[in-house]
Amino acid sequence: MKRHDLSDAEWERLVPLLPSVLPRRGGRWADHRTVINGIFFRTRTSTPWRDLPGCYGNWKTVYGRHRRWSLDGTWERILDGLRAGCDEAEGPDWTVSVDSTINRAHQHAAGARRAPAREMTPRGDLSNDKKAGREALGKSRGGWTTKIHLVADRRCRPIARLTSPGQHGDSPRFIPLLEAVRIPRRGRGRPRRKPATVLADKAYSSSGNRAYLRGRGIRAVIPVKEDQKQHRRNRGSTGGRPPTFDAERYKDRNTVERCFNKLKAFRAVATRYDKRERIYQGTIDVASIRIWLRNPIT
Incomplete structure (x- = not known):
């Protein structure tokens, strides 16, 4: 077994989360374990597909x-199976x-043709949104970049993700990101x-x-910007009460930063x-699967 291969x-x-090796059409697929090990190897090392070691079969x-x-x-379905009941x-x-x-985008990430409108759209994909930009690539001072928006739990495991051009802001993606959260039940019941x-x-x-969090009954632990504080003070009694903020609880926010560190250990995620x-997005999901396999639900 090589260093990045799956353990027994x-x-x-x-295995229980993988599709059958006999697809509906065509012949039998190549061995899942060998192929998935090749995908993990590429995700971890970012080697070009054509340069995959021969032990993983045809590239x-x-x-x-x-x-x-x-x-x-x-x-995504495999990730849903690994995350099932993680909140319990x-x-x-x-x-x-x-x-x-x-994340910086390599020069090889540019030049994709426009995707046909009939292609399937997975959960959390905003590629059809004109404001989202083509293929989540944006140009800034550092060159072509892609931004990953992430939800992580207390054990530094990814819960949901979105992608956007690197120059886009964080706040507009907050609500779509939380809408992408979906934790299936281990038994019967809605996610x-x-x-x-x-x-x-x-x-x-x-x-x-x-307002979105308040409407859904979710507690917000988000510090207030200084200009927002000053604007409220300037309005006097009409400014309303400032939002509550739990500074002690806020210390746990570093879990998402540590989750990013785990994801960026996979070089094909750190550089697009x-x-x-x-x-x-599939590459990000592959790295997330490896994180969940190494830190499973107990």
């Missing part, structure tokens, strides 16, 4: 499996943290879509975001090499 214990947890087979499962949502340990007081990070508490930094301090936004 990880494979046993992953076209490995890339084709990753592309297919990124487009049809298979990686905290009970009603399930707490998550929200933040974003900017849990609402945490009890959300931790976020000042970038998410807006009246719209706070994928042309298509949905393929890059």
Whole structure:
């Protein structure tokens, strides 16, 4: 077994979540374990697909499996299975943290053709939104970049993700990001879509975001910007009461930063090499799967 391959214990947890090796059309797929090990190797090392070691089989087979499962949502369904019931340990007081990070896009990530309108859209994909930008690529002082918006739990595990061009702000993605939270039940019941508490930094301090959380009964632990404080003071009694802020609880917000550190240990996530936004989202999901396999629900 190579250093980045699945262990026997990880494979046993992953097997029940994988699709059948006999697809509806065509012949039998190549061995799942070999191909997935190749995908993990590429995600961890960011080696070009054509340069994959021969022990993982034909590189076209490995890339084709990753592309297919990124487009049809298979990686997301596997993640849903690994995350099922992850909130039960905290009970009603399930707490998550929200933040974003900017990743540099390699020159090979540019030049993708415009996607056909008939392609499937996975959960949390904003590629059809004109304001989102093409393929979640944006140009700033540092060059072409992509921003990852993330929700993480207290154990530094990714709960939901979105992507956008690197120059876009954090606050406009706050509500769509929380709408993407979906934790399936281990037994019967609807997925849990609402945490009890959300931790976020000042970038998410807006009246719209706070109203959204208040309307859903979610506790907001978000510091107020200085200009917002001054604006409220200038309005006097009409400014209303300032929002409550639990400074002690806010100390736990570092969990999302530590989750980003885990994700960026995968070099194909830290630097974007994928042309298509949905393929890059699949790469993020593959790294998230590895994090959940190494830190499973107990």
